[in-house]
Amino acid sequence: MDLEVLERAPEAGDAEAVDGLVAGFVARAERFAQRAVSVRAAGDGLASASAGEWASALVERSTRLASGLDDAAGGCREVAQVLAGYGSALRALRRRVLTARHEVWSARERAVVARERYWAAASAGGAPVVPASWTDAPALPAVPEAADELRAWRAAVRDAAEGLRAFVACCDEREDLDRQVAAQLAGLDVMAAYAPGTTLDAIVDVPLVQALAATSAGTVTAEQRRLLSGWFDDAVTAVADDLGDDAALSSLTDFLRAWQGDEDTMSAAFAVVGGSRIVRLLTDLGQERVAGADGRNARLVAAADAVRAGLASASRTWNAGAAQRFAAAMVDVARSRRGTLSVIGYLFCDPTGARMSEQLTVAVADQLDLVEQETGLAWREEYGSIGQGLTTPGAMTDGVPVHDPAAHVLATLALYPQAARDWLTAGHGEWSVPGATPETVRIAHWFGARDWSQGASDGFEVIGSLWAVVQASGPHAPEAAQVAGINTLAFKGLSQNPFFVPGQVSAAGAQGVATAVSAQLPGLIEVGIVRSAPDKDEIRVMWESVQVPYLESEIVTARIDTSWVGPVLRAATSDPAARQTVADAVLAYQAQALEAAYHPDGASPGAVLDRLAVAWGAVDGASVSAAEVERYERDARTRSHLDAARGVIDGGVALSPVRPMASIGVDQLLNQVQALAESAMTDGPLPEWATTSTFPAGVDSLDDAFEHAVTSYREAGRWDREGVRAGDTGSTDAALVADEYVERYSLMVDAMRARGMDDVKESM
Amino acid sequence: MNSPSDRSPRSRECAQAVVALGVGLAVAGCSQGAPRPVLTPDVVWDAGPPSGEIESDPWVRAVRAGELAYATATNVADFSDPSMTATWSRNTIVWFGSLASGRLADGTARVVLGPMPFTALAVDVEGDGARATVLGCAAGLATDPDESSALEREQWPQAYSYLLELDEDGHRRIVGAGRFQEEYKLPSGENLTDETCADVDIAHGLFEPAPSLADLKKLGSDDVIVPEPDPSPTS
Numbered sequence: 001m002d003l004e005v006l007e008r009a010p011e012a013g014d015a016e017a018v019d020g021l022v023a024g025f026v027a028r029a030e031r032f033a034q035r036a037v038s039v040r041a042a043g044d045g046l047a048s049a050s051a052g053e054w055a056s057a058l059v060e061r062s063t064r065l066a067s068g069l070d071d072a073a074g075g076c077r078e079v080a081q082v083l084a085g086y087g088s089a090l091r092a093l094r095r096r097v098l099t100a101r102h103e104v105w106s107a108r109e110r111a112v113v114a115r116e117r118y119w120a121a122a123s124a125g126g127a128p129v130v131p132a133s134w135t136d137a138p139a140l141p142a143v144p145e146a147a148d149e150l151r152a153w154r155a156a157v158r159d160a161a162e163g164l165r166a167f168v169a170c171c172d173e174r175e176d177l178d179r180q181v182a183a184q185l186a187g188l189d190v191m192a193a194y195a196p197g198t199t200l201d202a203i204v205d206v207p208l209v210q211a212l213a214a215t216s217a218g219t220v221t222a223e224q225r226r227l228l229s230g231w232f233d234d235a236v237t238a239v240a241d242d243l244g245d246d247a248a249l250s251s252l253t254d255f256l257r258a259w260q261g262d263e264d265t266m267s268a269a270f271a272v273v274g275g276s277r278i279v280r281l282l283t284d285l286g287q288e289r290v291a292g293a294d295g296r297n298a299r300l301v302a303a304a305d306a307v308r309a310g311l312a313s314a315s316r317t318w319n320a321g322a323a324q325r326f327a328a329a330m331v332d333v334a335r336s337r338r339g340t341l342s343v344i345g346y347l348f349c350d351p352t353g354a355r356m357s358e359q360l361t362v363a364v365a366d367q368l369d370l371v372e373q374e375t376g377l378a379w380r381e382e383y384g385s386i387g388q389g390l391t392t393p394g395a396m397t398d399g400v401p402v403h404d405p406a407a408h409v410l411a412t413l414a415l416y417p418q419a420a421r422d423w424l425t426a427g428h429g430e431w432s433v434p435g436a437t438p439e440t441v442r443i444a445h446w447f448g449a450r451d452w453s454q455g456a457s458d459g460f461e462v463i464g465s466l467w468a469v470v471q472a473s474g475p476h477a478p479e480a481a482q483v484a485g486i487n488t489l490a491f492k493g494l495s496q497n498p499f500f501v502p503g504q505v506s507a508a509g510a511q512g513v514a515t516a517v518s519a520q521l522p523g524l525i526e527v528g529i530v531r532s533a534p535d536k537d538e539i540r541v542m543w544e545s546v547q548v549p550y551l552e553s554e555i556v557t558a559r560i561d562t563s564w565v566g567p568v569l570r571a572a573t574s575d576p577a578a579r580q581t582v583a584d585a586v587l588a589y590q591a592q593a594l595e596a597a598y599h600p601d602g603a604s605p606g607a608v609l610d611r612l613a614v615a616w617g618a619v620d621g622a623s624v625s626a627a628e629v630e631r632y633e634r635d636a637r638t639r640s641h642l643d644a645a646r647g648v649i650d651g652g653v654a655l656s657p658v659r660p661m662a663s664i665g666v667d668q669l670l671n672q673v674q675a676l677a678e679s680a681m682t683d684g685p686l687p688e689w690a691t692t693s694t695f696p697a698g699v700d701s702l703d704d705a706f707e708h709a710v711t712s713y714r715e716a717g718r719w720d721r722e723g724v725r726a727g728d729t730g731s732t733d734a735a736l737v738a739d740e741y742v743e744r745y746s747l748m749v750d751a752m753r754a755r756g757m758d759d760v761k762e763s764m
Numbered sequence: 765m766n767s768p769s770d771r772s773p774r775s776r777e778c779a780q781a782v783v784a785l786g787v788g789l790a791v792a793g794c795s796q797g798a799p800r801p802v803l804t805p806d807v808v809w810d811a812g813p814p815s816g817e818i819e820s821d822p823w824v825r826a827v828r829a830g831e832l833a834y835a836t837a838t839n840v841a842d843f844s845d846p847s848m849t850a851t852w853s854r855n856t857i858v859w860f861g862s863l864a865s866g867r868l869a870d871g872t873a874r875v876v877l878g879p880m881p882f883t884a885l886a887v888d889v890e891g892d893g894a895r896a897t898v899l900g901c902a903a904g905l906a907t908d909p910d911e912s913s914a915l916e917r918e919q920w921p922q923a924y925s926y927l928l929e930l931d932e933d934g935h936r937r938i939v940g941a942g943r944f945q946e947e948y949k950l951p952s953g954e955n956l957t958d959e960t961c962a963d964v965d966i967a968h969g970l971f972e973p974a975p976s977l978a979d980l981k982k983l984g985s986d987d988v989i990v991p992e993p994d995p996s997p998t999s
Contacts, residue, residue, distance in 0.1 A: 432946075436927060436939035437855045444862055496866055534943075535912045536904030536920060537880065538838075539863060540856070541942030563870045755870070 001135045001161055006101060010167075010174035011094040018087040022080050029076035036069035082184045089177050097170045103163030107156050108134060114153035121146035135160070232269040236281055239303070243288045246296075249303050256306035266314035271322060275329030282307060282343045283333075286386035298393040305390075308347050308354045315360035327363035331371065341380065342387025344409075345402030349391065351412045358416040362423055365413055368406050369442060378451050380404040407462045410446075414462070414469040421470045421479075424486050431481035431543075438542065440489055448493030453504035460505045460571070464512020471519035480556040484543030487520055487558035491528070494571070495564035502574035502626040510571055510578035517572050518585030521615075522548040523557025524565070525589065529614050529748070533559035549603035549611065550596035566752045569622035574630065579623055583661055586615050587668055594672050594709075598718060605713040606720050609706060609741055612665060617745040619661035621752025629756055666705040702745060706738035802845040804836050807878060807969040814883065814967045823896045824884045826851060826936035827926050831879040835905070838864065839875045839975035841983050844991040853929070853939040854993070861990035869985035875975040877906040881968045882924060885950050896936075898926040899948055901961035903968065908977050921961040 040062060111134040118141075119129050125143030132138070137154045141147040235255055238248035260266060270278065285300045315323065334340040344364065348356055356364075371379050381387075385403040402408060413420045424446075426439035447467075452460045467490050471483060494500050494513070505513070517524065526546040533539050539561070545554040573579040590612055597605040711734045713719040807813075818824055830851035837843045841864050843857045852860075867873045881903035889896040902924035904912075925944040928936050948956040 430940070436929075437853065437859055439855055440859045440862060448862075492862070492866060496869060531913050531915055532911070534916055534919065535907070535910075536916065537902065537924075537942070538860065538905070540940070544943070545945065561866075563866075563872060 001157075001164060003104070003164070005164065005168055005171070006104065008171050010171040011090075011097040013090050015087050015090045015094070018083055018090065022083045022087060025076045025080035025083065029073045029080065032069045032073035032076060036066040036073065040066045079185065082181060086177065086181045093170055093174055093177070097167065100163050100167035100170060104160050104167065107158075107160035107163055111135070111137070111153055111156035111160060114149055114156050118146050118149035118153050121149050232273055236273055236277060240277075240281055240284055243284055246299060249299055253299075253303045253306045256310040260306065260310045260313050263313050263317045266310045267317040270311055270314040271318070271326065275326040275331075276333045278307065278311065279330045279333050279340050279343050279347075280337070282346065282390065283337060283339045283386055286339060286343065286346075286389045289389045294393065301390055301393040304346070305354075308350065311347060311360075312354035312356055315357035318357065318359050320359050320363070323357070323359035323363040324366070327360060327367045330364070331367040335371070339381070339386035341405055342385030342403045343390070344387070345380075345385075345405035345407070346387035346390045348405065348408035348412050349387075349402045351408075351415060355415065356412055358419045361409060361412045361416065362419055364409050365406075365423055368409060369445070372406070372450070373441065373445055376445075376449065378404070378456065379406070380457070401458065404457045406446075406450075407452075407458045410466050411462045414466045417469050417472060420466060421482055421486060424466075424470065424489075425482060431478045431485065435541075437540070438485060443486065443489035443493050446493075447490045448497050450497070451499045452509070453499040454506050455504065456499075458506065458509070460500060460509030461512060464505075464509045464516065466512075468512045468515035468519065471516055481543045484520075484523070484556050484558045487516075488533075488539065488542040488560065490516070491558060491560050491564040491568055495567040497567075500567060500571055502570060502629045505571045505574055507575040507577065510573075510575035511581065513568060514572040514575075514578035514581040517568065518581055520558060521582075521585045521589055522551070523555055524560060525611050525615050527557055528560030528562060528565050529618050530611060532562040549608050550592040562751070563755075565618065566622060566625065566755060569618055569752065570626045570629065570756055573619060573623040574626035579619075582619055583664060586619060586661060586665065589615065590665060590668060591672060594669065597713065598716060600718075602718075604720050605709075605718050609709055610744060612669065613706070613741040613744040614748045616661045616665045617748025618752055620745075621749035623661070624749065625753040625756035628753070666702060669709060670705055703735070703738045703742045706741040707734045710734040710737050802836060802840055802842050802847070804832065804847060805971040805973065805975070807832070808972045809967055809969045811967060813969065818884045818887065821884075821887050823887050823889070823898050823928055823936060826928055827882070827884065827898050827938065828879070830926075830938045831882065834860070835876040835879045835971070839971075839980060841868065841873075841980060841987060842989040844989045849991050850935045851937060853937045854991070856938060856940070858990055861988050865985045865988040868981075868983055868988065871981075872911070873977070873980050873983075874907045874909055874911070875977045875980055877908060877974060878968065878970040880905055881921075881966045883964050883966045885952075885956065885964070886948070888948075894930045896928050896930075898928065899944060899950075899956055900924060901956075901964045901966055903966045906968070906970070908974075919958070921964070921966055922958045923956045923961055 115132075115134050115137070118137075122142040123129050125145045127142035127146075134153075135157055137150065137157050141150045232255070235248065235252040238245065239252050242248065256266075282304050285304050288300050289297050315326075318326070330340075330344055334344055347354075348361070348364070368379060381403040383401060383403055387402040387405075391402060413423060424443055426442050430436045430438075447463060450463075452458060452463055467486075470486055523546055526548065527533055527544065534544075539559045542559060543556055544559055546557050547554050569582070572582055593603060593608040593611060596603040597608040710719060714734070814828070819828075829847070833845065833847040833851050837845060837848045838860070843861050843864070848857060864873075883900045883902075884898055885900040887896055887898050900923075901921050904917075904920035904922075923944040925941065926938050927940040929939050930936050944956060950956050950960070954960050
């Protein structure tokens with residue numbers, strides 16, 4: 001009897017671990033099964049959103065994919081079944097092994113005890129005792145008296161042998177079990193490829209539809225992107241290959257409409273197809289437009305609209321690098337293919353329905369800037385461009401002029417004010433003192449050189465509104481300084497732009513400029529109107545801090561040379577509504593300044609009246625000058641007769657179609673001065689009648705008004721001489737002081753008119 | 765002393781260098797007609813040139829060289845000379861060129877009678893030694909004509925500062941300059957303010973011979989020359 005066999009361990013193995021494996025495969029099977037369901041559902045969704053061959057291809061692909069997933073689920077289920085059988089066989093085997101071992105050991109104990117008793121009985125009967133192993137029981141008793149003991153011994157040895165046989169059987173069974181399970185597992189395909197977390201997962205976890213349904217940015221793998229682009233690519237190619245294929249066109253449109261809300265899907269799709277193919281496609285679509293083919297045109301326009309909406313959605317997930325790549329590719333095509341530039345304009349011309357992201361807008365603006373700085377010319381097409389055709393399915397009208405894409409790109413940029421500020425100054429820059437001089441060339445081009453005239457573009461509408469939008473900034477110094485820096489450069493640029501003249505500035509353009517000027521009026525009056533930017537060190541810093549009469553702390557403002565103000569104000573006052581904006585800003589300034597001059601320790605009344613005189617003069621001079629220029633241009637166009645026009649210009653102020661600022665200002669001044677004077681004398685709240693009272697009868701001219709104001713401040717004990725330019729005559733005559741203010745007003749009117757015609761004549 | 769600065773011929777690059785720099789700026793080497801040599805005239809100082817230990821500081825010397833080059837360049841409307849390009853950043857030069865062009869267009873051109881009167885009081889070098897601020901008092905440029913208002917004249921002398929950077933080519937360039945309105949304690953213990961500057965001696969130097977306003981006004985706004993852009997535009 002070979003007891004060494006008991007050293008073997010047929011019960012070895014962790015059945016609990018096998019249970020874990022089983023659970024894992026069951027779970028995997030469920031996951032694959034669920035995915036197969038969602039792939040089928042997504043495929044059905046795609047099919048219903050699409051039409052034609054492309055759609056059936058989608059269904060076919062998703063069906064194939066779902067079947068693969070079903071197979072994988074089935075494989076996992078089989079593995080689980082095999083492993084589960086193995087686990088329970090292992091458990092049963094362990095019980096039998098324990099029993100067999102126990103059987104052998106207890107039989108051996110019984111045999112040893114029986115052998116001792118047999119020997120004792122044999123010895124008592126006179127037989128010699130022959131030592132032997134417990135397994136070697138003799139066949140016959142040595143003496144008859146020992147026969148019972150020998151029977152017990154032999155029975156015990158038989159039991160041990162029986163146990164040993166059972167144990168050996170267990171060993172054999174284990175070997176067979178292992179062999180069988182290995183064979184079963186090897187027979188399953190899924191196991192051949194399976195190593196958790198590697199190949200199988202990778203293969204099965206990359207369904208096309210998962211890419212389509214990807215919900216978070218950055219999770220799309222290269223493989224997914226490839227599959228996804230395959231679909232979108234095919235659609236774009238199908239349309240481009242046969243522009244007459246309406247089914248392909250609608251399947252592309254339907255696909256985009258179905259998925260345009262999913263930014264990540266759009267992002268991946270557009271990034272893969274790329275900027276150049278997108279604008280080529282749109283240019284193709286635009287060229288397909290045929291007059292009269294309304295139904296067909298409507299489909300083309302709808303497809304373009306879906307592409308634009310998809311791009312807007314896609315662009316929202318792009319970082320600067322992705323946006324720059326896409327923009328560069330678009331502009332690259334536009335450099336060589338006619339019509340594409342207006343397509344870029346088209347993409348940006350619906351900022352409410354399809355607003356391109358900040359990143360893409362900045363990227364395209366950068367690209368346009370690059371090209372225009374290279375050539376120094378406005379880069380655009382003609383009215384009636386291809387992009388124009390995409391804006392409407394009906395007859396082509398002037399509509400939104402997309403032929404000048406910069407207008408739409410910068411209009412979109414204006415929706416992102418801080419990005420606009422940073423773009424204009426080519427980066428954040430250093431806005432402290434001392435700080436590095438910012439890049440100035442960009443504003444010099446877009447404000448100072450570019451032709452935005454009504455004839456060629458939008459009449460300075462976009463540049464005006466961009467300028468107005470960047471005015472609102474945080475109260476903190478760096479932002480305020482950046483805005484002031486932009487204003488310095490914008491004033492300098494616009495004042496030298498030969499196209500920035502009344503007649504070429506649209507009403508909307510004038511309004512934008514007027515809004516921008518009004519926003520900076522208090523600072524502008526100090527630096528630009530009352531005095532020029534410091535002359536004795538050149539304008540090395542783009543901004544400075546100044547005291548405004550009615551404010552306690554200084555404000556940051558632009559450094560404006562007085563010669564820059566005329567052309568800008570002239571444009572801002574060339575339209576009645578825009579002029580009203582500026583006039584309202586002056587009145588608001590005046591109301592605060594006049595009141596502040598009544599407060600003890602408040603503003604100097606002399607300085608305040610001086611500022612009103614020059615502010616009125618600036619607005620009136622600019623308004624008259626604008627009217628002169630427009631009249632001149634009109635006459636020059638209709639009569640081509642310079643001398644006749646000049647005769648009319650000499651009519652001067654009488655030409656002005658509007659009531660002078662001075663007149664409006666005087667009304668308010670007199671009302672307010674009287675009310676404030678009453679208040680100062682009674683030292684109480686303003687009685688209601690006072691705020692509406694009219695000035696004393698007989699005051700109906702500028703000098704009377706100033707005289708009245710001086711007298712009024714003097715009576716309130718607030719009069720000083722600060723701000724009056726003429727030397728101190730020692731005169732207490734309010735009329736003489738008033739004359740000085742009137743003189744200031746007149747000088748400012750003349751200064752504003754002085755060079756108004758020069759620019760016009762140069763540019764004509 | 766009066767030597768024409770080195771001007772390398774650039775006519776071959778001219779064809780590619782038609783770059784629009786705002787309004788009507790000629791790029792160096794592309795202007796029509798005969799080249800205008802940039803001569804740095806002598807400077808005669810009212811009471812001796814600026815002196816003291818601080819004048820030997822390389823950052824202060826860069827400011828001196830820069831102001832001399834600026835005044836010289838302004839008077840001939842040519843900002844492309846190496847004396848200018850080695851002392852001011854490209855952004856500052858382009859901006860000066862654009863202002864000069866605007867003045868010629870507006871008929872408000874002026875000549876600068878001497879370098880900016882400036883007394884250096886402190887040099888504040890940043891940690892890595894690649895950037896520094898030179899602080900002191902400036903008295904404002906003397907110009908012909910002098911259009912400055914009484915209000916403006918009252919603002920000088922004033923606390924003034926220059927920000928400079930040491931570039932890879934070894935030149936220290938002024939990247940920004942202007943009135944100093946922050947807090948700064950001078951080595952003397954005083955704060956640098958306009959009031960402090962009222963008591964500081966500032967040397968005034970005038971070009972000899974004086975620059976000619978008439979000659980400058982013969983130029984048009986398109987005649988202002990700025991250097992060609994770098995192949996890789998930086999500051």
